[in-house]
Amino acid sequence: MTHHLPINQILQGDCEQVLATFPDNSIDLIVTSPPYADRRKKTYGGIHPDHYVEWFLPKAAEFLRVLKPTGTFILNIKERVVNGERHTYVIELILRLREQGWLWTEEFIWHKKNSYPGKWPNRFRDSWERCLQFNKQRQFNMYQEAVMIPMGDWARSRLRRLSETDKVRDESKVNSGFGKNVSNWLGRKMAYPTNVLHLATETSNRKHSAVFPAALPEWFIKLFTQEGDIVLDPFVGSGTTAIVAKRMKRRYIGIDIHEEYCEMARTSIGAAITTL
Amino acid sequence: MTHHLPINQILQGDCEQVLATFPDNSIDLIVTSPPYADRRKKTYGGIHPDHYVEWFLPKAAEFLRVLKPTGTFILNIKERVVNGERHTYVIELILRLREQGWLWTEEFIWHKKNSYPGKWPNRFRDSWERCLQFNKQRQFNMYQEAVMIPMGDWARSRLRRLSETDKVRDESKVNSGFGKNVSNWLGRKMAYPTNVLHLATETSNRKHSAVFPAALPEWFIKLFTQEGDIVLDPFVGSGTTAIVAKRMKRRYIGIDIHEEYCEMARTSIGAAITTL
DNA sequence: GTTCCGCATGAATCGATAG
DNA sequence: ACTATCGATTCATGCGGAA
Numbered sequence: 001m002t003h004h005l006p007i008n009q010i011l012q013g014d015c016e017q018v019l020a021t022f023p024d025n026s027i028d029l030i031v032t033s034p035p036y037a038d039r040r041k042k043t044y045g046g047i048h049p050d051h052y053v054e055w056f057l058p059k060a061a062e063f064l065r066v067l068k069p070t071g072t073f074i075l076n077i078k079e080r081v082v083n084g085e086r087h088t089y090v091i092e093l094i095l096r097l098r099e100q101g102w103l104w105t106e107e108f109i110w111h112k113k114n115s116y117p118g119k120w121p122n123r124f125r126d127s128w129e130r131c132l133q134f135n136k137q138r139q140f141n142m143y144q145e146a147v148m149i150p151m152g153d154w155a156r157s158r159l160r161r162l163s164e165t166d167k168v169r170d171e172s173k174v175n176s177g178f179g180k181n182v183s184n185w186l187g188r189k190m191a192y193p194t195n196v197l198h199l200a201t202e203t204s205n206r207k208h209s210a211v212f213p214a215a216l217p218e219w220f221i222k223l224f225t226q227e228g229d230i231v232l233d234p235f236v237g238s239g240t241t242a243i244v245a246k247r248m249k250r251r252y253i254g255i256d257i258h259e260e261y262c263e264m265a266r267t268s269i270g271a272a273i274t275t276l
Numbered sequence: 277m278t279h280h281l282p283i284n285q286i287l288q289g290d291c292e293q294v295l296a297t298f299p300d301n302s303i304d305l306i307v308t309s310p311p312y313a314d315r316r317k318k319t320y321g322g323i324h325p326d327h328y329v330e331w332f333l334p335k336a337a338e339f340l341r342v343l344k345p346t347g348t349f350i351l352n353i354k355e356r357v358v359n360g361e362r363h364t365y366v367i368e369l370i371l372r373l374r375e376q377g378w379l380w381t382e383e384f385i386w387h388k389k390n391s392y393p394g395k396w397p398n399r400f401r402d403s404w405e406r407c408l409q410f411n412k413q414r415q416f417n418m419y420q421e422a423v424m425i426p427m428g429d430w431a432r433s434r435l436r437r438l439s440e441t442d443k444v445r446d447e448s449k450v451n452s453g454f455g456k457n458v459s460n461w462l463g464r465k466m467a468y469p470t471n472v473l474h475l476a477t478e479t480s481n482r483k484h485s486a487v488f489p490a491a492l493p494e495w496f497i498k499l500f501t502q503e504g505d506i507v508l509d510p511f512v513g514s515g516t517t518a519i520v521a522k523r524m525k526r527r528y529i530g531i532d533i534h535e536e537y538c539e540m541a542r543t544s545i546g547a548a549i550t551t552l
Numbered sequence: 553g554t555t556c557c558g559c560a561t562g563a564a565t566c567g568a569t570a571g
Numbered sequence: 572a573c574t575a576t577c578g579a580t581t582c583a584t585g586c587g588g589a590a
Binding site: 083085092094098104105115122126138144193194 | 359361370371379380381383385395403414415418470
C-alpha cells in the first residue's frame with residue numbers, strides 16, 4: 001500500500017486511525033492541545049481523568065511513527081483538580097510516553113495572564129498550563145533566531161510587573177549582578193526568550209472559541225519549522241493551528257473527530273489571509 | 277520519652293534523624309528548597325538523580341508525621357537536564373509522596389524574572405521552578421488576604437459604574453446576593469494572586485549555593501501561617517527561611533547537615549532585624 | 553486620530569443539593 | 572454512600588463605540 005500524505009487538508013476521524021494511513025517519518029512538527037480530561041461526557045472529548053493515559057497512548061504511538069527523526073511534538077495540557085487535588089494523569093503520561101520511546105526534552109510554561117476568575121477557600125486561580133516538548137532523538141531542528149524578542153519589549157515586560165518590594169530590592173543590588181547584566185544588553189537589539197511564555201487567552205473573539213491563542217502555536221511553529229515544512233495538529237478543533245501554519249507558509253494537516261469542527265476549521269482556513 | 281520541640285533553633289544533622297525526636301503534629305508549615313540532584317556536588321554531596329526519590333522519601337515520611345493536620349508542605353524544586361532530557365525524578369517523587377499519604381494540592385510556578393542569560397543549541401534559559409504544595413488533609417489553614425496584590429487598571433473604570441451584564445449576572449443569582457456583591461466590589465483595590473509567582477532571584481547571597489530569594493518563603497509563610505506559628509525548613513542552608521520567619525514573628529526551626537551552614541544561619545539570624 | 557470607557561466572556565473550582 | 576448537576580464566586584483582555 002502506498003502511503004499518501006494529505007497535505008493542507010482537514011480530515012475527519014479519530015487521529016489514531018487517520019494517521020495509520022500516513023507514511024513514517026514525514027511530519028516536521030506536531031503541536032496540539034488535546035481534549036482535556038473531564039468526567040462530564042457532554043463536553044468535547046470528555047475522557048475521564050482515570051482513563052486519560054490509556055486513551056492517549058495509542059495515539060501518541062502513531063505520532064511517534066509519523067514524526068521525522070528531527071521533528072518535535074508539543075503537547076499543551078494541564079491537569080484538572082479532582083477531589084481537592086491536582087490529578088496525576090499528566091505526569092503519569094510523561095512517564096509512559098518516555099517508555100514509548102519519546103524523549104522528554106523540555107517543559108515550557110504558558111502563563112495565562114487573563115486566567116479564569118474565581119475564588120475558593122483552598123486555592124488561587126490557575127493561571128498556567130504545560131507545553132511539553134517531546135522528541136524522537138537528541139538532535140532535532142530548532143530555529144532559535146526566529147523567536148527572538150526585541151530587547152526593548154523584553155526589558156519593558158520584565159519591569160512592568162515588578163512590585164514595590166522588588167523595585168527596592170533591585171535598587172539595593174544595582175551595583176552587583178544587575179548592573180553587569182545591563183552592560184551585556186547594551187548594543188544588542190534582540191534577545192532569546194526563556195521557557196516561560198506570557199500570553200493572554202483570546203476571550204473576546206465570539207466566533208472562534210479557540211482553546212488556545214494563535215500566538216501559542218505560532219511561537220512553536222516559528223521555533224521548530226521553516227517555510228514549507230509540515231505541521232500536524234491531530235486535535236485541530238476550530239483550526240487555530242492550521243490557520244496559523246498556512247499564514248506562516250507552512251504546510252498543514254489537521255484532524256478532528258467531530259465533523260462540525262472540521263467544517264468550521266475549513267471555513268476559517270479559507271477565509272484566513274495568507275499574507276502575514 | 278518526652279518529645280521536645282526546639283523552638284527558634286538551627287540544628288545540625290540529617291533532618292530525618294533530627295526530626296525523629298520531634299512530636300507528632302506540631303509544625304504549621306514546612307517550606308524548603310532541598311539540595312538539587314547532582315547539581316551542587318561540592319556543597320551538598322550531590323545526590324544522583326536516579327537515587328533522588330529513594331533519598332528523599334524517608335525524610336518526607338518524617339515531614340508528614342511532624343506536620344499538623346492543618347499544615348502545609350511547600351517543596352521548591354526543579355528537575356535538571358540529564359543527557360538532553362528533563363529527568364523524571366521530580367514527577368516520580370510526586371507520585372511516591374502521594375503513595376506515602378500526602379495530598380498533592382497544587383503546583384505553583386515560580387517565574388524567575390531575571391534568570392541568567394545563556395545560550396544552548398537545543399533549549400532556552402530555564403526561568404521557572406516548581407513550588408509543590410502538599411497537605412495531610414483537604415482542610416488546611418490558608419490566609420489568602422495576606423498576599424493580596426494591587427488590582428489592574430481596568431478596575432478603575434469598571435467599578436465606577438456597574439455594567440449592565442454585571443447587574444444581570446448578579447440578579448440571576450439569589451435575591452440576597454446582589455446587594456452583598458456590590459458592597460464587596462465597591463472600593464476594592466486589591467485582588468487575589470494566581471498560582472504563578474513573579475519573583476526575581478537574588479544575586480547577593482553568594483555563600484550558600486542555593487538561589488532562594490527571601491520573597492519566596494515569605495510569600496508562603498504569609499499565606500499559610502499566622503504570627504506565632506511554627507515554620508520548619510529541614511534543608512535550611514544559610515538560613516533564609518528562618519530569617520524571614522523570625523522577621524515575620526513566626527517561630528522557626530532550621531535543620532542542616534553541614535555545621536558551617538548552621539553557623540552561618542545562626543549568625544545571620546542574630547543579625548536580622550526583628551521589626552519588619 | 554487618539555484616548556477612554558462599556559462590555560462580554562473565558563480548558564475553573566467548590567460546596568450544596570438532588571438523584 | 573456515591574455521583575451528577577447547579578449556583579456562586581471573580582479578574583484581565585480586546586473589541587467597538589463614544590468623547
